[in-house]
Amino acid sequence: PKSFRVVLLPGDGIGPEVVAEAVKVLEVVSKKSSDFKLSLESHLFGGSAIDASGEPLPASTMKACQEADAILMGSIGGPKWGVNAKVRPEQGLLALRKTLGLYANIRPASLASVSLLDYSPLRPEIARGVDMIVVRELIGGVYFGTRKEQSVEPDVDVAWDTMIYSVQEVQRITRVAAQIALAANPPLVIHSIDKANVLASSRLWRKVVTETLTKEYPQLKFDHHLVDSAAMVIVSNPRKLNGVILTENLFGDILSDQSSVIPGSLGLLPSASLAGAPSVPSPNFKPTLGLYEPIHGSAPDIAGQGIANPIGTILSAAMLLRYSLGLEDAARPSSSLCRKFLIAQRQEGMDYGQRIWEAK
Amino acid sequence: PKSFRVVLLPGDGIGPEVVAEAVKVLEVVSKKSSDFKLSLESHLFGGSAIDASGEPLPASTMKACQEADAILMGSIGGPKWGVNAKVRPEQGLLALRKTLGLYANIRPASLASVSLLDYSPLRPEIARGVDMIVVRELIGGVYFGTRKEQSVEPDVDVAWDTMIYSVQEVQRITRVAAQIALAANPPLVIHSIDKANVLASSRLWRKVVTETLTKEYPQLKFDHHLVDSAAMVIVSNPRKLNGVILTENLFGDILSDQSSVIPGSLGLLPSASLAGAPSVPSPNFKPTLGLYEPIHGSAPDIAGQGIANPIGTILSAAMLLRYSLGLEDAARPSSSLCRKFLIAQRQEGMDYGQRIWEAK
Numbered sequence: 001p002k003s004f005r006v007v008l009l010p011g012d013g014i015g016p017e018v019v020a021e022a023v024k025v026l027e028v029v030s031k032k033s034s035d036f037k038l039s040l041e042s043h044l045f046g047g048s049a050i051d052a053s054g055e056p057l058p059a060s061t062m063k064a065c066q067e068a069d070a071i072l073m074g075s076i077g078g079p080k081w082g083v084n085a086k087v088r089p090e091q092g093l094l095a096l097r098k099t100l101g102l103y104a105n106i107r108p109a110s111l112a113s114v115s116l117l118d119y120s121p122l123r124p125e126i127a128r129g130v131d132m133i134v135v136r137e138l139i140g141g142v143y144f145g146t147r148k149e150q151s152v153e154p155d156v157d158v159a160w161d162t163m164i165y166s167v168q169e170v171q172r173i174t175r176v177a178a179q180i181a182l183a184a185n186p187p188l189v190i191h192s193i194d195k196a197n198v199l200a201s202s203r204l205w206r207k208v209v210t211e212t213l214t215k216e217y218p219q220l221k222f223d224h225h226l227v228d229s230a231a232m233v234i235v236s237n238p239r240k241l242n243g244v245i246l247t248e249n250l251f252g253d254i255l256s257d258q259s260s261v262i263p264g265s266l267g268l269l270p271s272a273s274l275a276g277a278p279s280v281p282s283p284n285f286k287p288t289l290g291l292y293e294p295i296h297g298s299a300p301d302i303a304g305q306g307i308a309n310p311i312g313t314i315l316s317a318a319m320l321l322r323y324s325l326g327l328e329d330a331a332r333p334s335s336s337l338c339r340k341f342l343i344a345q346r347q348e349g350m351d352y353g354q355r356i357w358e359a360k
Numbered sequence: 361p362k363s364f365r366v367v368l369l370p371g372d373g374i375g376p377e378v379v380a381e382a383v384k385v386l387e388v389v390s391k392k393s394s395d396f397k398l399s400l401e402s403h404l405f406g407g408s409a410i411d412a413s414g415e416p417l418p419a420s421t422m423k424a425c426q427e428a429d430a431i432l433m434g435s436i437g438g439p440k441w442g443v444n445a446k447v448r449p450e451q452g453l454l455a456l457r458k459t460l461g462l463y464a465n466i467r468p469a470s471l472a473s474v475s476l477l478d479y480s481p482l483r484p485e486i487a488r489g490v491d492m493i494v495v496r497e498l499i500g501g502v503y504f505g506t507r508k509e510q511s512v513e514p515d516v517d518v519a520w521d522t523m524i525y526s527v528q529e530v531q532r533i534t535r536v537a538a539q540i541a542l543a544a545n546p547p548l549v550i551h552s553i554d555k556a557n558v559l560a561s562s563r564l565w566r567k568v569v570t571e572t573l574t575k576e577y578p579q580l581k582f583d584h585h586l587v588d589s590a591a592m593v594i595v596s597n598p599r600k601l602n603g604v605i606l607t608e609n610l611f612g613d614i615l616s617d618q619s620s621v622i623p624g625s626l627g628l629l630p631s632a633s634l635a636g637a638p639s640v641p642s643p644n645f646k647p648t649l650g651l652y653e654p655i656h657g658s659a660p661d662i663a664g665q666g667i668a669n670p671i672g673t674i675l676s677a678a679m680l681l682r683y684s685l686g687l688e689d690a691a692r693p694s695s696s697l698c699r700k701f702l703i704a705q706r707q708e709g710m711d712y713g714q715r716i717w718e719a720k
């Protein structure tokens with residue numbers, strides 16, 4: 001049987017307990033099949049790594065991730081390691097994304113697959129049928145451009161960051177969005193988001209997206225929205241953006257978080273950060289290194305109580321099986337397991353997701 | 361009687377017709393009082409100015425605005441003058457803001473004053489009691505930093521923008537937010553929004569906001585939110601951000617548009633862009649130059665049909681009377697007039713606001 005190396009980064013707060021639940025699912029899946037074996041190994045990451053070693057991303061963790069077939073993360077951060085500290089958990093996550101070249105962040109926000117209308121903050125008639133996948137560029141833009149901190153000479157009263165994109169960076173993320181759009185039948189519409197009426201980097205973005213899609217994917221439909229307008233539409237008429245939302249790093253950070261509350265429970269949503277375009281469903285699967293994590297935070301105030309919702313992490317593990325390992329058959333039972341979890345949770349009258357949300 | 365010079369910039373699309381309705385209100389107000397006279401004069405601006413003169417902000421319009429006590433704008437832009445054109449309407453607006461030093465953009469989004477719960481895309485129990493005022497820094501940040509377009513040498517495949525803030529720019533907008541918070545009784549809470557876990561300009565922002573409020577306004581309560589988290593909270597639990605939302609230019613563009621759909625109708629909301637902190641209500645009124653405009657766009661597809669909702673513009677005119685001219689008594693009847701409009705509209709079963717929204 002094939003053997004896959006999966007690195008676990010449980011992290012901080014509720015991270016370890018949600019990862020532990022996903023591990024149970026992965027172990028069942030691995031035991032049930034004679035075609036493959038999963039070898040799982042945990043490593044220190046985030047705040048707990050800072051406490052243990054002084055760094056959020058120790059060299060041993062970095063090395064394990066570089067040698068892995070896929071990475072499953074819980075969550076990192078917490079008030080203990082605040083924004084004013086010199087060494088912060090987020091730095092580890094940004095360094096990991098950059099070093100591994102995880103340029104494509106994929107976050108589905110759907111009310112089509114799971115029936116969660118009652119949980120949405122939007123009116124049911126507005127939320128019904130929302131089905132979007134945010135594809136966010138993850139290692140470019142203002143996150144990784146040159147910057148200057150306030151106290152640095154000569155202008156000690158000024159700080160700045162650079163929002164920068166190259167043609168090649170925009171091309172490759174556009175191709176990821178296109179592959180995802182094409183994986184559906186009929187193909188999804190691509191909505192590219194920018195601020196081209198003000199920003200030079202957005203004008204490049206819009207031009208390259210247009211050229212790449214027109215030349216390489218003439219069969220796909222696409223349009224452009226300004227980021228301020230998109231932020232309105234996601235609240236007032238989100239079905240208008242059904243399909244793939246393609247955007248740069250900072251706008252993607254904001255819009256993916258905004259759209260993730262529409263299904264009503266952050267605790268249920270997975271994400272993938274990939275080093276290439278996914279090749280599924282496909283007869284010619286090509287593995288893509290990926291880091292998978294639930295979209296919720298570390299919710300330190302409910303950590304250790306066993307009430308954190310593990311479904312976002314389990315669905316992230318399902319994405320891992322699908323995109324990085326090509327185990328489509330194994331990925332499907334994991335999602336149906338989640339639905340069972342969800343039904344059980346409702347029967348008990350518990351809403352883990354809501355609790356995670358409120359704790360954020 | 362005192363005489364005030366008000367410049368009208370009707371602009372494009374539905375701009376002229378909504379400004380025409382607000383002018384009727386201003387004329388009634390002016391006629392009714394023996395204490396002051398309003399002299400109103402229209403000037404070309406935006407796309408219609410491009411058509412007439414080749415520029416969105418002709419020198420004569422600029423001069424009139426510089427000599428005015430206040431400016432009332434309709435809306436600008438339209439598909440006719442797209443993002444790829446060399447000369448665009450938005451450039452005129454950005455240049456006008458910068459030249460007049462209009463650094464403080466103020467946008468109330470409230471479900472407290474007008475009862476619009478039925479129109480909100482949020483569930484009534486989520487939308488009820490939402491009452492926020494966005495204070496957005498308007499002439500700094502990535503809108504006005506150095507930038508490089510794609511085709512410029514030597515890196516023709518790269519484009520970039522600079523997100524830059526100085527201590528003094530953050531101080532003055534913080535003081536505007538503080539003045540607005542203090543004008544309410546009890547004072548409003550200030551929620552400052554940034555991305556300090558990633559951006560140097562946001563770390564400066566957070567530090568200066570904290571220092572300014574702590575030193576100069578020890579009586580005010582404030583907190584900090586990351587922009588991605590704020591974008592979630594505005595949808596899932598917006599009352600949590602009731603009070604003043606204080607933020608930089610780009611985040612303010614996104615969040616103010618996002619929050620403006622919560623009251624359910626873009627056509628109803630006003631905005632002010634000021635060159636200083638407002639001094640109302642106060643016995644020592646100090647006039648502040650301001651540009652006032654409804655927050656909706658130019659909705660070219662419904663222009664000329666007489667169905668555009670003028671209330672956002674009329675409420676903007678009320679803000680003009682209050683903040684730039686110090687005519688508190690005159691400002692109040694204009695708002696009550698709006699309520700009458702609104703009731704009439706509902707009786708007729710019309711929803712202008714919704715139409716503007718859908719056309720956007």
Ligand SMILES: CC(C)[C@H](C(=O)O)[C@@H](O)C(=O)O
Pocket residue numbers: 090093094253557558588
């Ligand atoms: C932790 C933070 C740096 C990160 C980001 O902004 O990318 C997070 O918000 C995310 O979206 O994964």
Ligand SMILES: CC(C)[C@H](C(=O)O)[C@@H](O)C(=O)O
Pocket residue numbers: 197198228450453454613
């Ligand atoms: C037209 C555009 C440049 C402008 C902005 O982004 O500031 C608009 O969206 C606004 O918010 O007034």
